[in-house]
Amino acid sequence: MRRVYLDHSATTPIDARVVQAMLPYLTETFGNASSIHQFGQEARAAVDKARRQVASLINARANEIVFTSGGTEANNLAIRGVCEARQTSGRHIITSAIEHPSVRGMVEYLEQNGWTITRLPVYDNGLVRVDDVRAAIRADTVLISVMMANNEIGTIQPVKEIGALVRGRRESGQKHLSFHTDAVQAAGRAAIDVELIGCDLLSFSAHKMYAPKGVGALFIRRGTRLFPQQIGGHQERERRAGTEPVPNIVAFGAAAELARQEMVQRNEHTARLRDRFEREVEARIETIVFNGDRRQRLSHVSNISFRFIEGEGLLIHLDMQGVAVSTGSACSSGTLEPSPVIKALGRDEELARGAIRFSFGKDNTDEDVEVAVEAITRAVESLRAISPLVRESIAT
Amino acid sequence: MRRVYLDHSATTPIDARVVQAMLPYLTETFGNASSIHQFGQEARAAVDKARRQVASLINARANEIVFTSGGTEANNLAIRGVCEARQTSGRHIITSAIEHPSVRGMVEYLEQNGWTITRLPVYDNGLVRVDDVRAAIRADTVLISVMMANNEIGTIQPVKEIGALVRGRRESGQKHLSFHTDAVQAAGRAAIDVELIGCDLLSFSAHKMYAPKGVGALFIRRGTRLFPQQIGGHQERERRAGTEPVPNIVAFGAAAELARQEMVQRNEHTARLRDRFEREVEARIETIVFNGDRRQRLSHVSNISFRFIEGEGLLIHLDMQGVAVSTGSACSSGTLEPSPVIKALGRDEELARGAIRFSFGKDNTDEDVEVAVEAITRAVESLRAISPLVRESIAT
Amino acid sequence: MSYSDIFKDHLANPRNAGELPDANVFAEETNPVCGDRLRLSLRVRDGRIEAARFLAYGCPPTLVCGSALAEMVEGKLVDDAKHLTRHDILNAIAGLPSRKQHAAALAIEALRTALKSFRV
Amino acid sequence: MSYSDIFKDHLANPRNAGELPDANVFAEETNPVCGDRLRLSLRVRDGRIEAARFLAYGCPPTLVCGSALAEMVEGKLVDDAKHLTRHDILNAIAGLPSRKQHAAALAIEALRTALKSFRV
Ligand SMILES: Cc1ncc(COP(=O)(O)O)c(C=O)c1O
Numbered sequence A, B: 001m002r003r004v005y006l007d008h009s010a011t012t013p014i015d016a017r018v019v020q021a022m023l024p025y026l027t028e029t030f031g032n033a034s035s036i037h038q039f040g041q042e043a044r045a046a047v048d049k050a051r052r053q054v055a056s057l058i059n060a061r062a063n064e065i066v067f068t069s070g071g072t073e074a075n076n077l078a079i080r081g082v083c084e085a086r087q088t089s090g091r092h093i094i095t096s097a098i099e100h101p102s103v104r105g106m107v108e109y110l111e112q113n114g115w116t117i118t119r120l121p122v123y124d125n126g127l128v129r130v131d132d133v134r135a136a137i138r139a140d141t142v143l144i145s146v147m148m149a150n151n152e153i154g155t156i157q158p159v160k161e162i163g164a165l166v167r168g169r170r171e172s173g174q175k176h177l178s179f180h181t182d183a184v185q186a187a188g189r190a191a192i193d194v195e196l197i198g199c200d201l202l203s204f205s206a207h208k209m210y211a212p213k214g215v216g217a218l219f220i221r222r223g224t225r226l227f228p229q230q231i232g233g234h235q236e237r238e239r240r241a242g243t244e245p246v247p248n249i250v251a252f253g254a255a256a257e258l259a260r261q262e263m264v265q266r267n268e269h270t271a272r273l274r275d276r277f278e279r280e281v282e283a284r285i286e287t288i289v290f291n292g293d294r295r296q297r298l299s300h301v302s303n304i305s306f307r308f309i310e311g312e313g314l315l316i317h318l319d320m321q322g323v324a325v326s327t328g329s330a331c332s333s334g335t336l337e338p339s340p341v342i343k344a345l346g347r348d349e350e351l352a353r354g355a356i357r358f359s360f361g362k363d364n365t366d367e368d369v370e371v372a373v374e375a376i377t378r379a380v381e382s383l384r385a386i387s388p389l390v391r392e393s394i395a396t
Numbered sequence C, D: 001m002s003y004s005d006i007f008k009d010h011l012a013n014p015r016n017a018g019e020l021p022d023a024n025v026f027a028e029e030t031n032p033v034c035g036d037r038l039r040l041s042l043r044v045r046d047g048r049i050e051a052a053r054f055l056a057y058g059c060p061p062t063l064v065c066g067s068a069l070a071e072m073v074e075g076k077l078v079d080d081a082k083h084l085t086r087h088d089i090l091n092a093i094a095g096l097p098s099r100k101q102h103a104a105a106l107a108i109e110a111l112r113t114a115l116k117s118f119r120v
């Protein structure tokens, strides 16, 4: 059976060139980058090079990059780290209603510990409004954390405008205000320039850009105060202790460089496939709803609610036909609750439960689209044939 | 130039069989273990298998293993996690004077936040005394963290006796007392049975057992309460969020299985080389001091202070001859302070600064020993020739 | 999270799906927590369930339990059908993770509701 | 952390190591923070440093700066040697990380101490 992977927002296959780049560090060049001897220095040089490559992807300086174990740790470190460092200036955080669990969960943790949270709405298009951000800022606000692009619907938030707002506030005296953005989905897929965005912290993760799982990075703008969370070693300039995962870091560097070089082609390719996919699904299947703004979004994602049916059944149906997709965030699978992201768009329970994310990658083909559209048509038909909701909707 | 790696306590080369085991997960089998579809289930199955392999190494149940990014995170999670969960029962911690920075640093962090710490002495042999532990336990003690084997001198602590003590206390009513041991150096090198030890938490790390850097594990005994530190996802049964690094976990599993199977031979091999090494160094170089108990220690480590000279010069001298060693913990290199471990043995400043750790591995050979002994003899001679301390000692 | 082959087969090829045009017994149950729904239509004659059809909305276990139930009861005496339990359904689909067993309970509830007008 | 080739060469092959039997000028300096020590012995005749030897204990930069200093001053006029600075030593060994530059300062201090009895 032909297998079609349309879940690149959950994770990506590793690029063969990236595997090649990391292989020497899984074999001969195995030193600990903290060791003074040659074995260590070779590892150190490789980490330094990767740090420059990763920094380049977002137009940062190498010493503003802290390697972490992934996007989750980067988000946790940014939020807990800044809030612990700033808590004497205030205890108010602004965030959006559709953050990834690693931001949402950490913000909830702080809320339980006495912090006040403002969660901005995203309206029916999945976009935060800058005016809402402006109105939410208080004298005791120390952190704004709004993701660059959403992991379920791909909507791209107005981070540049939020960055300008934060800079303005800081210039007029609110020195303790920082701006963090979770760019785990955006990095490698959208051009990112931390100078242009004006963020102080930005999280990203290797496994969303054709590199292995288990490494990510946090951009920390020079001068931003932050308490380290992983303690006990001098690595990462005292901001994140623990032996550096050299092979993963090298892979991340190589993948970042490839992403930078190939971003335009990759995006043209996935946008073309995605748009063709959406046209064909729309033509063949009735009563569907696209979730999230369709212009202001990443080029590789499509999120569709199929009325009358529930997402997981559809997912398994598709899986039996070799097509891999996701219901909402991979991270919240394993739970029964419908996606909070889709609910935040104001959709009813049925649409929230019927949402499926299709996410394309650089190696998908037109044939993949054809196979997927066929499979989806069959699966939706089959599930609707047993759905009591279909008859009710005809009756009314 | 022949290169001789004698720094296996800092990190180990990856076993070729381990690389083979992980390679499929760097290529075809790339799914996210949280995904419901086949790609995800294949990854999940691999993680489950590795979890059983890793659990086996220490005679734990698979669901008592939480994968982390390494030993540092495992230590941090154990200590901060238990202390946060137990702080209403008490705020006293017992630890030793020679813990790894990832334990020492986290304990210091808690101390700054109002906790009381008892740091047990290790006397001139580098061993904690069980009587000291017993005497230190208070009604408000919630955690004892004593490492299984030290990373600089290899001494093996009486963890079984401490475990029995803790169990006794718990049975007589001190329910909130937990025992954590950092087994990062011991795992794969000494037989570990968490039932025999009676510990509640035990940390270990893949890259010390011929697997890649960037993955470790924390054993959490069933029923032990602990607050997660990395938040925002359902992974690891809610105890550690973040996309699992499948290739690294698979490698860890394979390495754990090999370590279990080959432990006896590996130890015989490294003990033989290490003992030969020590005999020859002792025969050829005057005025040296062995650090740490020479019986109660891991089979692969030798820590020697060379009088009149300083460790880093010796290290670089050896490095120029292709021999890789370490001065104290790799993690504390980059600082000028002499090793706190050697100082804890009651050694004077000169001996603390002159300490070098030689740590052997399964692939070292007799020829490596010969090359190393030659190189050390030359280097020590050369450095002593320029040392003002030599003349002073002759004068007195 | 991984389902059995028989489970997947029910999902891909639901048995007795639909609504009987000449049914004389109906029942519909909704899980108040997650909103899953199961509708059953039966044609009962002379104490025997001659035909059974189901419709279902919700998570895959709900769909599959509906299918398994409808297949299982067709042809059965009402008196026998009344004795079916959650476990019979679970057996028929080779089990469910414990978090999902409520789906089998929903199916049995629908059956009980349908058959409650028939005396034992 | 990575040192230059000339640095390593000084470490592997120290120049002018030892103590002059017929020295007429001695100096020894200790870094109070880390305990590093540098001892210098010079034979000075007619305003010229005819021979220079060093002994050193401590981190590699201290050893190397001692070696570089002894090599550098041998044959120099005292008046010229007095004008040497930290930077001359750093140049001679192709630089040091900033955390380690105190080693060059220690060497210059030892030289100043040794030469302080000679008027400029
Ligand atoms: C938007 C977003 N943030 C954070 C994460 C977490 O990153 P990681 O999987 O590297 O822990 C993800 C991945 O699922 C994501 O999509």
Ligand SMILES: Cc1ncc(COP(=O)(O)O)c(C=O)c1O
Pocket (backbone or CB within 6 Å): A242, A243, B009, B010, B069, B070, B071, B072, B073, B075, B100, B102, B147, B149, B150, B151, B182, B183, B184, B185, B205, B206, B207, B216, B330, B331
């Ligand atoms: C005793 C001990 N504990 C903890 C660690 C930290 O482990 P990792 O390098 O995996 O972060 C080390 C490694 O240096 C160690 O030797």
